[in-house]
Amino acid sequence: MINGVTHASWSSVPDYEYCNYAIYFGASKGHAAGHVANTNAQKAADARSRGMKMVVVDPMNNFASNKATEWLPIRVGTDGALALAMINILLNELGIWDAQYIKKHTNGPYLIKSNGLFLRDGKTAKPMVWDSSVQCAKTFDDPTLNDFTIEGTYTVDGETCKPGFQMLKDHVKKYSAEKAEEITSIPARTIRRISREFGEAAKIGSTITIQGIQLPYRPAAVIYFRGAQGHKNSLHNSIAIDLLCQVVGAADVPGGTLGFNPVCYGHPDTGRPRYVPKPDPDGMMLTGTWSNPHLPYPLDPAKAPTGMSLSQVFPMSMSSAFFVSPDGEGLWEKFKLPYRIEMMINMGANSIMSIGNPQQVAEGLKKIPFIASFDLFLNEFTDFADIVFPDLSYLERFDFSPNYPFIFNHPAGMGEWCWPIRQPVVEPSYQRRYYVEVMINLANRLGIAPGLNMIINAKYDMREPYWLAPDKTYSYEEICDRILKNNFGAERGVDWFKEHGLIKWTKRPEEVYWRPFLPVRVPIYYEYVKAAGEQVKKVAAQFGVELDYSRYEGLPDWHPCPSHEVKSPEYDLWSFYYRDVLHTNSYTMENPYLDELSQMTPYTYAISVNSETAKKKGIRDGDLIWIESSTGRKIKGKANLTQGINIESVGIAACAGHWSNNQPIAKGKGVFYNELIEIDLEHMDPGNLNMDLCAKVKIYKA
Numbered sequence: 001m002i003n004g005v006t007h008a009s010w011s012s013v014p015d016y017e018y019c020n021y022a023i024y025f026g027a028s029k030g031h032a033a034g035h036v037a038n039t040n041a042q043k044a045a046d047a048r049s050r051g052m053k054m055v056v057v058d059p060m061n062n063f064a065s066n067k068a069t070e071w072l073p074i075r076v077g078t079d080g081a082l083a084l085a086m087i088n089i090l091l092n093e094l095g096i097w098d099a100q101y102i103k104k105h106t107n108g109p110y111l112i113k114s115n116g117l118f119l120r121d122g123k124t125a126k127p128m129v130w131d132s133s134v135q136c137a138k139t140f141d142d143p144t145l146n147d148f149t150i151e152g153t154y155t156v157d158g159e160t161c162k163p164g165f166q167m168l169k170d171h172v173k174k175y176s177a178e179k180a181e182e183i184t185s186i187p188a189r190t191i192r193r194i195s196r197e198f199g200e201a202a203k204i205g206s207t208i209t210i211q212g213i214q215l216p217y218r219p220a221a222v223i224y225f226r227g228a229q230g231h232k233n234s235l236h237n238s239i240a241i242d243l244l245c246q247v248v249g250a251a252d253v254p255g256g257t258l259g260f261n262p263v264c265y266g267h268p269d270t271g272r273p274r275y276v277p278k279p280d281p282d283g284m285m286l287t288g289t290w291s292n293p294h295l296p297y298p299l300d301p302a303k304a305p306t307g308m309s310l311s312q313v314f315p316m317s318m319s320s321a322f323f324v325s326p327d328g329e330g331l332w333e334k335f336k337l338p339y340r341i342e343m344m345i346n347m348g349a350n351s352i353m354s355i356g357n358p359q360q361v362a363e364g365l366k367k368i369p370f371i372a373s374f375d376l377f378l379n380e381f382t383d384f385a386d387i388v389f390p391d392l393s394y395l396e397r398f399d400f401s402p403n404y405p406f407i408f409n410h411p412a413g414m415g416e417w418c419w420p421i422r423q424p425v426v427e428p429s430y431q432r433r434y435y436v437e438v439m440i441n442l443a444n445r446l447g448i449a450p451g452l453n454m455i456i457n458a459k460y461d462m463r464e465p466y467w468l469a470p471d472k473t474y475s476y477e478e479i480c481d482r483i484l485k486n487n488f489g490a491e492r493g494v495d496w497f498k499e500h501g502l503i504k505w506t507k508r509p510e511e512v513y514w515r516p517f518l519p520v521r522v523p524i525y526y527e528y529v530k531a532a533g534e535q536v537k538k539v540a541a542q543f544g545v546e547l548d549y550s551r552y553e554g555l556p557d558w559h560p561c562p563s564h565e566v567k568s569p570e571y572d573l574w575s576f577y578y579r580d581v582l583h584t585n586s587y588t589m590e591n592p593y594l595d596e597l598s599q600m601t602p603y604t605y606a607i608s609v610n611s612e613t614a615k616k617k618g619i620r621d622g623d624l625i626w627i628e629s630s631t632g633r634k635i636k637g638k639a640n641l642t643q644g645i646n647i648e649s650v651g652i653a654a655c656a657g658h659w660s661n662n663q664p665i666a667k668g669k670g671v672f673y674n675e676l677i678e679i680d681l682e683h684m685d686p687g688n689l690n691m692d693l694c695a696k697v698k699i700y701k702a
Helices: 002-007 037-050 079-094 099-105 164-174 177-184 188-201 234-247 328-334 358-366 435-446 449-459 476-488 494-500 527-542 592-600 611-616
Strands: 012-014 021-025 053-057 070-072 128-131 136-139 154-156 159-163 207-210 213-216 220-224 257-259 343-347 370-375 387-390 416-420 502-506 573-578 606-610 624-629 634-642 649-653 695-701
Touching: 002 234, 002 257, 012 220, 021 079, 021 188, 053 188, 070 188, 079 164, 079 177, 079 188, 079 234, 099 234, 128 159, 159 164, 177 188, 188 220, 220 234, 220 257, 435 449, 435 476, 476 494, 494 502, 606 611, 606 624, 611 634
Parallel strands: 021 053, 021 220, 053 070, 343 370, 370 387, 573 649, 606 634
Antiparallel strands: 012 257, 128 136, 154 159, 207 213, 416 502, 573 695, 606 649, 624 634, 624 695
C-alpha cells in the first residue's frame, strides 16, 4: 500500500543501471525472490560488478546479504526504528535533504494544524502553504506562489501551523542513533556512518542526460519487502523506510528507488495499454493502475462493515485473516454482521499452511459448510474441500496475459515493454479444465455474466468495438481476443499472438523516470491516515468495539511487536522465516529435483542458529532441537549452526514441513514455521491488518 502511495506501484527496486548505493530492508530483490526474479538477478549482478555498494539490513546473512558490501544483522522486527534514526541523522545532524524535490513533489510544504490535519482554504478547501516572499498563506496551487516554505512555524487566522516537512524534522528528533542501537542492536556509530554514506551518495542537486533528456540524478536507493513489513508494526515500518528515499529526492528518478512500471503510454500504434498517475484535488497522487480491488489512496471512508473481512472498519487493510481468527466471531457479532460464510471457492491456495498455525486455520475452515477447490494436486487444504477440481498446469493452458499484472512483471528500469501470451505445450488429459474458464462458465450459468462483463470492461479499460456487452455471454478465448485487440489493434487478436507469441516496444525515459514530468505529490506527512483514524474511531464507538488507534498518525513511530514485549528471560530468542532461493513458498516442495537440491544445502530443511548461541545451550550442528514460543507452540527440526545470523535469532527457510500423504516427496521434509504464528487481532497491525510473523522463543535439544 505504501509503495502504491509513494511510487504508484506495488513494489520497488533500485535503479540498477545507475544506482551507486542501495539499502535493502528485509528484501532480496535481484538475489532470491521478488518480481521479475531472473531478469533482476542479472541486473543486480551487473550493478554489483559495476561497483554499486549494497547494504542489507536483515537478521540473517542469506541470499541478498551474502552478496552485499555490508550486512547489518538487525534484531528481528525493528527495521522502522533504524529508518527513523537515519532520517533524524540526515535531517537534524547532517542537514542533508533535497529541498527542491520536497517542495515540488511532496506535501512537505502543506501547513499542518495542531490537530494533525491540513490547514485548508475556507472557500476552496484546498491545502494551504506558506509563501515566505510575501509572508502569507496561499493554496498549494496558487499561480502567484513565489516559493514553497518547508520549515518554520506560522500563524494563520489564529491557528498555529507547521509545514509537513518541519513536522517530520521535529518528530524524528527522539530517534537518536543511541536509541536506535538499544532497539535494533546495530551500533550507533554504524547507523551514523550508513546515514552519511547514503546521504552523500544521493548527490543532491546533480543531473544526468538520458536519451537527450536532462533528469535529476540521485544514485541512492532504499527498498523493503516482506522481512520489514511482515510484522505488527508493518504500516509504520513501511512509511519510515520509504521516507528515506523521499527526503533525499531519490524516488523514481535515475539512480534512485523505482516503482515497478507505474507509467505506461502504450504501444506506439495504439497508445494502449495506457496508465498514468494523476493528482487528486489536494494535489496528491492517484495511481494510474493498481493490483487490488481498491486503490491505495484515497481510502474508502470507514463505515459499518458489510463484509466478514471487516475491511470497511480497517480501510488501510489489503487482506484479512478474520475468517480463521478465534476473535473473528466475536468481532462479527459486535459489528452485527447478519450472516456467516456458507461457501468458499479456493483457487490454488493452501491456507492451512500459508496463514499461521494450522490448528486455528482448521477450526475456521471446519465452520464453512461447503468448500470447492481448484488445484494441481491434493494437499493439506484439499482435505477440507467437499469437491476438488483438477486444474491445468502452466504447460497445458492458454493465457492471454501470463505476466499478470502488467505493472510489475517487467524490470523497472529502461528497456522494453513486452506483452506475451502463454500457449499450451501439451493437451490436458482427462477432464481437467483451466479454472478461469470454469469460473466464466459458472458466471454465465448463474446469470451474473453482465456483472462480470462490466468488471472486465473496467479492469482492462475496454472500448468500442471490443467492449463486452452486458446482455451477452462470451467464452474465455473470445474475452482474450477482445482484450488483445483493444490494446493492440484489430489485426492483433488471439490468432496473431498465437503466431507471433508476443509484442514488444521500447520504454521511454518519461515512463521510467516519470517523477519530474507529472504534477503529482506524495506524502511526507500522512494526513489522510490521521483523518482515517478519526473515522474508524466513530465507527468502532457505534458498536462498542475497542481498537488500537496508534497507527493512525501522520508520522511513523517504532512500535514493538508482541515478541518485543515478552520479558521472561526463558524466552531469549526471536524466530523468523525467510524465503528460500530454491523454492516458491510451499508450491515447489513436491518437485523431486528441488527436493534433492534442498537436501544438499544445510539451510533449506533446517533451523539456522547462531554458533555462539548454540554453544551456550549445548547444541551441536545437526542436533534435533525444539523451538517453543512464549505462547506455548512448538516445532522441531535439525539445527544448522552458522555465524551468519543475528545472535538473538533463529531462522527457518521456506514454507516446508508438509504432512499430506498425497505429497510423498514433500511430506516430513523441513520445518513448518507457521506453526508458531498466532492468528488474532493482537498479532495484527491495527492499521493494515498485516500479521506478525516473528515470535519470542526458547530452543533446546529434542
